[in-house]
Amino acid sequence: MKRVALWVTYEGTSFSGYQVQPNGRTVQEEIERAVSRIHKGEQIRIHSSGRTDTGVHARGQVVHFDSMLSIPAERWPKALNACLPDDIRIIEACYVASDFHARYHAVKKEYRYRVLLRQEGDVFRRNTSHHVPYHISVPRMQEAAQTLIGTHDFSSFCAANTSVVDKVRTLFTISIEQDRDELIFKLVGSGFLYNMVRIIVGTLLEIGSGKREVHELAFILSAKDRTHAGKTAPGTGLFLWKVDYNEPIFSELY
Amino acid sequence: MKRVALWVTYEGTSFSGYQVQPNGRTVQEEIERAVSRIHKGEQIRIHSSGRTDTGVHARGQVVHFDSMLSIPAERWPKALNACLPDDIRIIEACYVASDFHARYHAVKKEYRYRVLLRQEGDVFRRNTSHHVPYHISVPRMQEAAQTLIGTHDFSSFCAANTSVVDKVRTLFTISIEQDRDELIFKLVGSGFLYNMVRIIVGTLLEIGSGKREVHELAFILSAKDRTHAGKTAPGTGLFLWKVDYNEPIFSELY
Numbered sequence: 001m002k003r004v005a006l007w008v009t010y011e012g013t014s015f016s017g018y019q020v021q022p023n024g025r026t027v028q029e030e031i032e033r034a035v036s037r038i039h040k041g042e043q044i045r046i047h048s049s050g051r052t053d054t055g056v057h058a059r060g061q062v063v064h065f066d067s068m069l070s071i072p073a074e075r076w077p078k079a080l081n082a083c084l085p086d087d088i089r090i091i092e093a094c095y096v097a098s099d100f101h102a103r104y105h106a107v108k109k110e111y112r113y114r115v116l117l118r119q120e121g122d123v124f125r126r127n128t129s130h131h132v133p134y135h136i137s138v139p140r141m142q143e144a145a146q147t148l149i150g151t152h153d154f155s156s157f158c159a160a161n162t163s164v165v166d167k168v169r170t171l172f173t174i175s176i177e178q179d180r181d182e183l184i185f186k187l188v189g190s191g192f193l194y195n196m197v198r199i200i201v202g203t204l205l206e207i208g209s210g211k212r213e214v215h216e217l218a219f220i221l222s223a224k225d226r227t228h229a230g231k232t233a234p235g236t237g238l239f240l241w242k243v244d245y246n247e248p249i250f251s252e253l254y
Numbered sequence: 255m256k257r258v259a260l261w262v263t264y265e266g267t268s269f270s271g272y273q274v275q276p277n278g279r280t281v282q283e284e285i286e287r288a289v290s291r292i293h294k295g296e297q298i299r300i301h302s303s304g305r306t307d308t309g310v311h312a313r314g315q316v317v318h319f320d321s322m323l324s325i326p327a328e329r330w331p332k333a334l335n336a337c338l339p340d341d342i343r344i345i346e347a348c349y350v351a352s353d354f355h356a357r358y359h360a361v362k363k364e365y366r367y368r369v370l371l372r373q374e375g376d377v378f379r380r381n382t383s384h385h386v387p388y389h390i391s392v393p394r395m396q397e398a399a400q401t402l403i404g405t406h407d408f409s410s411f412c413a414a415n416t417s418v419v420d421k422v423r424t425l426f427t428i429s430i431e432q433d434r435d436e437l438i439f440k441l442v443g444s445g446f447l448y449n450m451v452r453i454i455v456g457t458l459l460e461i462g463s464g465k466r467e468v469h470e471l472a473f474i475l476s477a478k479d480r481t482h483a484g485k486t487a488p489g490t491g492l493f494l495w496k497v498d499y500n501e502p503i504f505s506e507l508y
Contacts, residue, residue: 009377057378078373089375119332123341
């Protein structure tokens with residue numbers, strides 16, 4: 001029995017999120033179905049670095065599962081992609097230690113959030129960005145964002161309906177870059193609470209538009225209360241970009 | 255009565271092409287429905303620079319129609335976009351001379367074709383590129399492509415089932431650029447026959463992969479016979495990029 005790790009990408013638009021659920025198509029069930037087909041129908045559970053919500057995309061999701069098959073690592077992507085719908089693609093596979101866990105061994109995660117700043121929407125980016133047709137000040141958001149760096153109780157930036165008790169997380173870096181009509185938010189942290197990136201981005205956009213003041217962010221963070229933060233930005237702009245482990249498991253392309 | 259010209263973009267994936275037809279959703283019918291709604295139900299015919307096929311995209315389609323309404327030009331996009339599905343967006347509108355015709359007055363058209371050169375497909379570009387997982391020589395295609403520049407009878411690069419009689423067209427420029435894992439073919443000409451860009455790209459890809467020799471292209475062109483050329487490349491990679499008139503009608507962004 002060998003443990004296989006996969007670098008998985010998906011366009012989240014047509015999924016009811018990552019995790020298997022009674023209603024709606026999910027990424028997990030599609031990958032489990034493909035893995036099962038390669039194992040002649042045997043049910044095999046796959047484990048991910050974490051779930052993603054409806055409409056949220058992944059450039060660098062990581063999953064693992066155990067297999068009795070002796071398939072060379074470089075053949076797994078092609079074999080699985082032949083059984084997968086075209087909005088999920090496996091980019092790389094590798095064999096990992098038998099105690100590797102995609103979720104519990106993750107030491108760092110990067111999320112990116114894409115905002116489209118233009119008058120009218122873009123048909124080619126409508127499912128992979130959040131369209132904002134009014135003026136946003138990037139320097140205001142950059143100034144406010146610095147407040148969030150470090151280890152904090154991020155309760156104000158966590159969906160109210162979560163069961164997680166410990167809401168302390170470490171945000172290593174947060175940057176906001178403009179490239180023509182696009183804003184890219186990059187957040188790297190030890191881990192993220194439910195909706196944390198989307199609530200941070202939603203609140204920063206309210207600061208950027210002038211609806212809130214720059215200094216409000218420190219107050220919101222210290223309040224430890226979701227009701228003080230801004231709106232949750234839509235899932236369409238969010239990408240799970242990269243998951244890091246103590247040792248790199250994929251090629252340098254990852 | 256004033257004539258309005260629109261800069262239209264659409265992602266062709268969910269359309270059965272541009273032109274109205276009995277079965278299937280089309281770009282023309284969606285725009286006519288939106289224009290009609292703004293005119294309180296009055297049926298208004300719109301005219302385009304030319305049709306596009308199923309799955310083909312437009313970054314710079316141009317259409318025109320006549321209206322009795324006195325709406326400032328800059329308000330048309332927002333008004334129409336509010337009535338349009340999100341895979342069609344109007345970027346700009348302007349008033350043009352009453353004898354302007356989007357199709358008959360076009361003097362130059364640019365099409366682009368995007369090819370993805372990588373082992374596994376890309377979930378984010380699957381509907382807007384043609385995925386080629388094997389090696390392609392760009393210099394071979396560039397050398398062969400020069401043969402096509404100029405005024406020629408392009409019968410070999412025209413779908414067999416067309417009713418057009420005069421198949422002489424002028425290809426001003428053709429370029430093929432590589433940017434990381436993407437190839438962009440850019441073709442600028444006086445006009446293009448049915449499937450002409452897709453058959454040219456399909457044939458060049460066969461030369462790039464080594465299936466055909468570079469010098470074959472001159473023979474294929476002179477044969478004036480569709481059966482000599484290569485396969486028609488899929489519509490997903492094709493974009494109607496720009497339509498030029500004697501005078502620019504939109505802003506310099508177009």
